Amino acid sequence: MAELVTGEAVALDIRVARLASRACALLLDLLFQAMLLNILIYLTAATAVIADEAWGVGLGIVATAGVMVGYPCVFETLTRGRTLGKLALGLRVVADDGGPIRFRQAFTRGLASVVEIWLFSGAPALITSLFNRRGKRLGDVFAGTVVIQERVPTAAIFGPVAVMPPQLAGWARSLELSQVPDDLALTARQYLSRFWELLPEVRDAMGQRIADQVLAVVSPPPPPGLRPEILLSAVLAERRHREEWRLAQRRHRRMRMWQAHGQPPGGPTAMQVAGAPPAPIAPSGPPMPPPFSAPGPGQPRFLPPQDYGSGPYAQALTPPPPGPRP
Numbered sequence: 001m002a003e004l005v006t007g008e009a010v011a012l013d014i015r016v017a018r019l020a021s022r023a024c025a026l027l028l029d030l031l032f033q034a035m036l037l038n039i040l041i042y043l044t045a046a047t048a049v050i051a052d053e054a055w056g057v058g059l060g061i062v063a064t065a066g067v068m069v070g071y072p073c074v075f076e077t078l079t080r081g082r083t084l085g086k087l088a089l090g091l092r093v094v095a096d097d098g099g100p101i102r103f104r105q106a107f108t109r110g111l112a113s114v115v116e117i118w119l120f121s122g123a124p125a126l127i128t129s130l131f132n133r134r135g136k137r138l139g140d141v142f143a144g145t146v147v148i149q150e151r152v153p154t155a156a157i158f159g160p161v162a163v164m165p166p167q168l169a170g171w172a173r174s175l176e177l178s179q180v181p182d183d184l185a186l187t188a189r190q191y192l193s194r195f196w197e198l199l200p201e202v203r204d205a206m207g208q209r210i211a212d213q214v215l216a217v218v219s220p221p222p223p224p225g226l227r228p229e230i231l232l233s234a235v236l237a238e239r240r241h242r243e244e245w246r247l248a249q250r251r252h253r254r255m256r257m258w259q260a261h262g263q264p265p266g267g268p269t270a271m272q273v274a275g276a277p278p279a280p281i282a283p284s285g286p287p288m289p290p291p292f293s294a295p296g297p298g299q300p301r302f303l304p305p306q307d308y309g310s311g312p313y314a315q316a317l318t319p320p321p322p323g324p325r326p
Contacts, residue, residue: 028085076106112139162236172238
């Protein structure tokens with residue numbers, strides 16, 4: 001499962017679309033484009049009967065170009081990255097940094113689709129997507145875009161992978177996290193996402209190994225007697241909180257710059273936003289339940305706050321017993 005990740009190794013809760021879903025969306029778009037093109041060709045043929053033949057040829061060329069290039073370009077620009085096929089499959093085109101697609105990017109993708117999809121029957125798009133780790137076709141490579149999956153899978157309703165355990169909120173706010181490498185953070189996140197898929201002995205040994213690597217590059221040290229998954233969840237949740245704060249500050253500076261130049265990105269609402277400070281992000285919100293209670297049939301992933309000291313979370317602060325590591 002691929003994701004768009006910021007420079008701080010913080011996942012932005014978006015998933016790169018798989019090749020199969022993109023192919024289905026493309027087939028729907030091609031079907032709609034073929035129907036639209038047939039209607040326009042019929043109208044241009046009727047025009048040629050009562051007008052000059054050159055008019056009919058010219059209108060046919062304009063109609064063909066408009067359907068092949070204009071359809072994806074207009075739809076993706078007006079709907080911020082969605083055509084009818086992508087809307088049906090829950091997909092969206094975004095910039096490489098996760099921002100909304102612009103007209104020039106949509107136009108570049110539309111021009112590239114004439115060659116890689118219409119002219120060569122999609123072969124270049126398929127080959128490029130297979131060899132690109134984000135499943136990009138040539139149009140995405142040229143435009144600097146990526147297709148993401150908007151619809152959240154059912155498993156994601158249980159909440160984020162890493163949340164802040166309430167007993168570690170104060171310690172996490174004082175952490176120095178600049179030395180935590182991105183690959184280590186991603187490893188920890190993948191471990192938490194697969195926590196209940198691992199055998200208990202493998203789970204504890206792997207978690208302790210990852211936690212030791214994290215503790216070697218963060219300071220101050222955590223309170224004694226923490227289970228590794230609780231510690232990792234606190235570290236990743238704090239990283240995400242700080243990255244969200246940085247993104248909010250960046251958006252605020254951009255809006256202030258647009259306001260200073262008299263070119264806000266919208267009407268009065270955007271002007272109001274440009275003059276308002278970013279919404280403060282509380283250092284620690286209301287106590288959130290930990291994500292490591294095993295969900296039973298029909299039960300949510302989280303334990304309610306009153307059950308922190310009972311059930312599967314009763315031994316949350318007790319480190320796993322020593323044992324052989326895999």
